[in-house]
Amino acid sequence: MCRPTTWLLGGLFGLMWVIPVLMTPTTLAQCKSLKTLETKLTDRRRNFKHNFPINYTIKVHYEEIFKLCNISRLRVRVVDLEEGDLQDVWLLVNQEVLKRILRVLPERHPSYKYTSDLEDLFRKIQQVFPPQSDEREPPERIEEIYNRVKEPNSKGWRFVTPKSLLDNCYRTMHCLFKNCFPSEDGEQDYCSALHWRKGRKRQLQET
Ligand SMILES: *[C@@H]1O[C@H](CO)[C@@H](O)[C@H](O)[C@H]1NC(C)=O
Ligand SMILES: *[C@@H]1O[C@H](CO)[C@@H](O)[C@H](O)[C@H]1NC(C)=O
Numbered sequence: 001m002c003r004p005t006t007w008l009l010g011g012l013f014g015l016m017w018v019i020p021v022l023m024t025p026t027t028l029a030q031c032k033s034l035k036t037l038e039t040k041l042t043d044r045r046r047n048f049k050h051n052f053p054i055n056y057t058i059k060v061h062y063e064e065i066f067k068l069c070n071i072s073r074l075r076v077r078v079v080d081l082e083e084g085d086l087q088d089v090w091l092l093v094n095q096e097v098l099k100r101i102l103r104v105l106p107e108r109h110p111s112y113k114y115t116s117d118l119e120d121l122f123r124k125i126q127q128v129f130p131p132q133s134d135e136r137e138p139p140e141r142i143e144e145i146y147n148r149v150k151e152p153n154s155k156g157w158r159f160v161t162p163k164s165l166l167d168n169c170y171r172t173m174h175c176l177f178k179n180c181f182p183s184e185d186g187e188q189d190y191c192s193a194l195h196w197r198k199g200r201k202r203q204l205q206e207t
Contacts, residue, residue, distance in 0.1 A: 030182035033125045034173060035110050040114075040121060040180070041170045047111040048101070048163040055161065058100055059202045062156035063148045066093040067168045067195055071175055084132050085142045091129065094169045095122050096149055107119050171196055 045120055078085075105112045106176045132138070140144075148154060174181050174190035181190065189195050 004021065004109065013138050026179050027128070029128045030078070030125075031177070033128050033176050034180045037118070037121045037125065038170070038173070040118060041166060044163060044166040045076065046171070047114040048166055049111070049161070051111045052162065057158050057159035057161050058104055058165075059159055060097065060165065061149055061151075061154050062158055063145050064097050064100070064165070065160060065168065066090065066095055066156060066172060068171055068175055068191055068196075070192060073170060074141065080139050081142070082132075083176065085138050088132065088138070088144055089142060090148060090169075090172055090176055091122070091126060092146060095119070095126075097165045097169065101165070122193055142149055 022024065030184070066089065074081060074086065088176050098115060100114050102112070102119065107114060148156070175190075178188070182186075
């Protein structure tokens with residue numbers, strides 16, 4: 001869990017990134033695939049909470065917990081970080097998360113099809129996000145995340161609920177691809193934890 005002081009500070013610094021974020025070009029095809037995922041994810045409560053035993057958790061790498069506070073922290077701490085780096089981390093981490101959930105589901109489990117549909121959607125999203133140019137290596141911290149996620153013998157494990165992992169996926173998607181999710185109520189700060197606070201109207205509909 002990110003400590004409150006860290007993310008508060010991170011949130012403040014995060015604001016400084018609003019401008020570069022807006023300039024990141026996201027193509028129509030990319031937004032279309034992300035919106036399909038968004039729609040699919042509105043069903044995550046039923047599939048990842050109601051269909052599971054109460055408080056059921058799965059074991060994931062530390063790095064597979066990728067939340068808003070991780071994004072703001074990386075933005076503050078990593079020099080040379082590009083939005084594309086964070087988007088790549090998001091893609092990788094969430095594909096790993098889905099693999100982990102599928103691994104504990106028998107094929108006849110009521111959430112099996114839903115989870116493998118999500119996996120397919122991610123594969124489609126991957127196709128519309130071309131790999132970053134070969135000339136640029138991602139910052140070291142980002143490489144480290146890639147390596148840790150792929151390390152089968154990692155020592156850093158945490159137990160979390162599948163629903164919380166998909167909530168992270170949903171929120172960070174809005175933060176990292178905000179121009180695909182314009183809102184009628186004007187500019188939304190999807191990267192701020194406050195935006196997702198319980199009690200808000202949209203939150204009630206979604207969780
Ligand atoms: C589930 O977790 C909540 C919050 O930690 C706890 O209050 C509750 O007793 C747990 N329920 C079961 C059945 O373990
Ligand atoms: C996000 O933050 C948590 C808590 O500090 C940490 O365990 C995890 O590794 C971070 N995830 C990434 C992808 O950096």
